[in-house]
Amino acid sequence: MSVPATIPAGLQRYADLDQRLLAAVKGIRILSSVAWPASLEDRMIAAYAKGQFSLPEVSYQAPDFSAERAELAAIEREAGYHDPMGEYLCRTAESWRIAAEMLEAVGTSNVTAPSIVLYGRPGDVIPGSDRSNLDAARYFVELSDELGSEMIADDVSVNLTAEQLRADLAKALDDFFGEPIISVEVDPELTAKAAAGATRIRLRGGTRFTEYDRHQLLAHEALVHSLTALNGRAQPVLASLGRTSPRVTGTQEGLAVFAELISGAIDISRLKRISLRILAIDMALNGADFVEVYQFFSHCGQSAADSFHSAQRVFRGVPLTGGAAFAKDNVYLAGLLTVHTFFRWALKQRRMDMLRHLFAGKLALHDVISLQPYFESGAIAPPRWLPPWMQHVHGLAGKLAFSLFVNRIHMGKVQAETLSLSL
Template identity: 90%
Template sequence: MSVDATRFSPELQRYADLDQRLLAAVKGIRILPTVAWPASLEDRMIAAYAKGQFTLPEVQYHVPDLSAERAELAAIEREAGYDDPLGEYLCRTAESWRIAAEMLEAVGTDQVTAPSIVLYGRPGDKIPGSDRSNLDAARYFVELSDELGSDLIADDVNVAISAEALRADLSKTLDDFFGEPMISVEVDPELTAKAAAGATRIRLRGGTRFTDYDRHQLLAHEALVHSLTALNGRAQPLLASFARTSPRVTATQEGLAVFAELMSGAIDISRLKRISLRILAIDMALGGADFVEVYKFFSDCGQNPADSFHSAQRVFRGVPLTGGAAFAKDNVYLSGLLTVHTFFRWALKQRRMDMLRNLFAGKLALHDVISLQPYFESGVIAAPRWLPPWMQHAHGLAGKLAFSLFVNRIHMGKVQAETLSLSL
């Protein structure tokens, strides 16, 4: 997307030009495709593991040469500077892409681990505003899920939705929401994840059966956050990079997407358990567990052979399978959720609903929404055209957050069942 030079001052145009250079520089930096495993390898290994035949998979990676991209990104960092919020945004974004390039050039070695932790965090990192860690939260949700699982009556969940049927259903729903065909939904038999979303395309893994919860989660998480923010980013008049998920915004974007599941009722305790188990698995791998040990961990926690293999594979993307290394991206889902939830509560307390809406203006980190506020107010950065349904009803959202703000002051350690029964 080019910027009309007549609309902006020379300084703003300079940032727009640097932004275009940044987009050109990162075009060949493809993080997940570089560390992905072939679907054919997965199929063979899943069949073997289901029979109890455990060997470490043999994965070959193509190591890219991104030296030219790294040099250009370093130059953009120098030229953008930190004197202005727009320059700071460009510096932070270019730096994260440069770190990602260094990570990909080490693919297949344990040198992937350190930069992945810089980009995505470590399980032991503290949660903002708390003395507890992401690892503590993961353990809590796993334990809670295990306690509730045997007591809760199973929901009436349709588990027989084919990828093709879901494709048709999502296509119609999204066309109705956006008012025109903005996002295509496709079935991809080579897709490793169950689903993936870009600005104008959602892919579903072929041959997979989906549940009603899957459908709700795809709408809330993939379509109405990941695709929606990309489309809003494409409409930005100054910074076209708002449409591209840079490594530094991954935690916010994934956290916002899981928060959307929470707000729209598209998440269940089993989903929280799956997210949490991945964090425990990353911690295991960093502590020395190999691929087979991590696979058995997921299996022992109730996942079937295919899901256990895919979960372990996510932890070991791009790194040796013998233990002591990990690809840390799955750390961001829970830490991002907790941080985004805290940000929403903070913004409500500050009576800044505008900041919450601006979070959907593109692929932004929470820091950007705060630091770029003057440019939102001036119109240099456009307000989002589309908002998820749960964000369109500000009073309902405020009610949920206001309630959570108050009830979080209640100390559960002081609550007695007898007191509750006598008070009603």
């Protein structure tokens, strides 16, 4: 189905509201507003490596988003919930308004509550289960620790510099898209190992990357985050689908980690890292300060630099004395589990089309279901690009079908003797 040349009749009002939304949120930059200066990081990491612990001194410039919040509230009122497209705009505007309130409180514990509204809490129950995100995190950490000594020989020792990885990823992306659409850059100020936009991927300078890192960045950052942004930018009515709103963060990060899993780009150490961050958020919410959280990561085997960066992610924008946290890292594991469940549900319902629609832009799972009439009419265009593992839908269906069936096997009833006698 081709992208409509003009906005379909009756949808111009939503297109206008969408443009107003994009204009209102243009200056709301969540992660850059809570970022720490690289010079502080370098100094503190050197001290911590020597066992010289003190709380970092971080200052923030609190913005005034009162005008933006008023405009977003107006968009909510005008869009209304009586139509799926209006509902999408209402939910999206509301999430940006909550994010604006969160950033206006930067540097105080008042960041915590809105960040939990946007990203969830470690104790939240996993859909379709009686277990929590925190339970899942503990499971993956324990499993990784149990398997660790047996998997040393499988450790990936190939080290790539940021520059080497930059050149490698740039070539791979040019080959995939058929032209140089996405640039890859090295950024010494970047806190995370990597960050992706629609047309630019940044790598943290001065960092060494493994071959697993390369596979993860390609599957996660490039062929989910950048790819969905590019597809979203091409939408005829809802151009906001080209930008990650706070409310879709869980789905987008969950989809990106799922891409790692389904393409074989994730390892047990990666699952442990994202799980440890959830445990650390829980620690901080329960009173642990920055040094205590740093030491937690260090005792779990992370280097001084990695431990500092991991603790920093938990305390972005909040006081470092304990009792507060920035909850974004809650979404990686929770999102993975929920997206995985959604993929299995879609297969059971024989709705593989919904899985392709996930890549049409920056969508939440709820949007993929509620906006189906507009996918069917063509008002929301199908994705131009799909990651390789989604292009081979029969292979994906095979993996999901197997997953659906084996989940009926109760491991508590399985004994080694029974297995050895059955074959």
